[in-house]
Amino acid sequence: MEYDRDGDFGRVRLIAHSPSVLARRLYYCVQSAGWHFCNDRYHIERETGNDNCLLLCTIGGRGVLEYGGSIYQLQPGSVALVAPGCPHSYRTPKGGQWEFYWLHFSGSGSEKFAEYIRQKNCGVLSGAVAEACRDNIQRILDLKIQRETDFETIASELIAVMLHQLVAVIPEEMADQNEAVAKVLEFIHSSYKGHIDLEMMAKAAFISRSHLVKLFEATTGYTPYEYLLKYRISRAKELLLSSRIPVGEIALAVGFSYAGNFVSTFKRMEGITPAKYRRQYHTM
Incomplete structure (x- = not known):
C-alpha cells in the first residue's frame, strides 16, 4: 500500500x-x-x-x-x-x-x-x-x-x-566525561580521508598514545585504529550504495592508500567484497 x-x-x-x-x-x-x-x-x-x-x-x-x-x-x-x-x-x-x-x-x-x-x-x-x-x-x-x-x-x-x-x-554523556575521546572522534570524523596514525590522534587529544588506547577502548569498545577502520568502511558502504564511483576511487576517498588494502579490509569486516556488496544492494 x-x-x-x-x-x-x-x-x-x-x-x-x-x-x-x-x-x-x-x-x-x-x-x-x-x-x-x-x-x-x-x-x-x-x-x-x-x-x-x-x-x-x-x-x-x-x-x-x-x-x-x-x-x-x-x-x-x-x-x-x-x-x-x-x-x-x-x-x-x-x-x-x-x-x-x-x-x-x-x-x-x-x-x-x-x-x-x-x-x-x-x-x-x-x-x-x-x-x-x-x-x-x-x-x-x-x-x-x-x-x-x-x-x-x-x-x-x-x-x-x-x-x-x-x-x-558515541553518546554525548560519555564524550562529556571523556573530553579526550571526544576530541579524537572529532579528529577522525573530519580527517578520515587522509593519513591518520596513533600519534596524530594522541596529539589531537593532548594525551600519550598509551593513555589514548586505554581510554578510547574503555569508552567505545574499540581501539582507536579499529574505530578508524570501522568509520572508513561505513563511509565506503554509503558510497557503494549511493553512487557509481569505481571501487578504487572509493578506497582513496575514504582514506585507504591503495585499493587492495581497502578490498581485503572490507571483506574481513563485512564478509563480502566491495564489488559484490554493490552488486547485491546497489539500485541506482
Missing part, C-alpha cells in the same frame, strides 16, 4: 509493507515508512508503545518527543530511535510546523539496538548519522514505490546499516 495526500494535519507520503514469511524469519522488516509535513494538529500518543521500532528523522521545523521520562525538541538534523513497548508521544508544537521522515521496522535484535541506544543517549542523536538515516529511509520509499523485486533484501540491508551507524555514535 502507498499513497501521497493532503490531510487535516498536513501532507503525507506513506508506504506500508506486509513482510514475507522468509523476511520475518531472517531479515529486518519494514512495516511502514513515510514522510510528513505537519501542522500543529498533528499529535501521536502511544500509551503502551509500539510493537516495533520507530525512527524519526527531522528535516524541517520542529517536533516534540516525550519518551523514556524525558521531553526532546527534535530539531532539523536529529534522529530519534524509539524502542518497542516503550510509552511515547510526538507532536508538532503549537503554531509550528514539522517535516520529518519515519520508519517502523522489526527484526531479530532490533529491539536490543533500540534499548542500547536509549540507555546510552536516550535514543536521540544528531549530525551525519541523522542525514544518513534520512537518505536511507528515502531510498526505502523509492524502492517500494518502484516495486523493486528485491525490496525486502535491500531494505533489510539499509536498516542494518542505519542501526550500526547509530550504535557507532
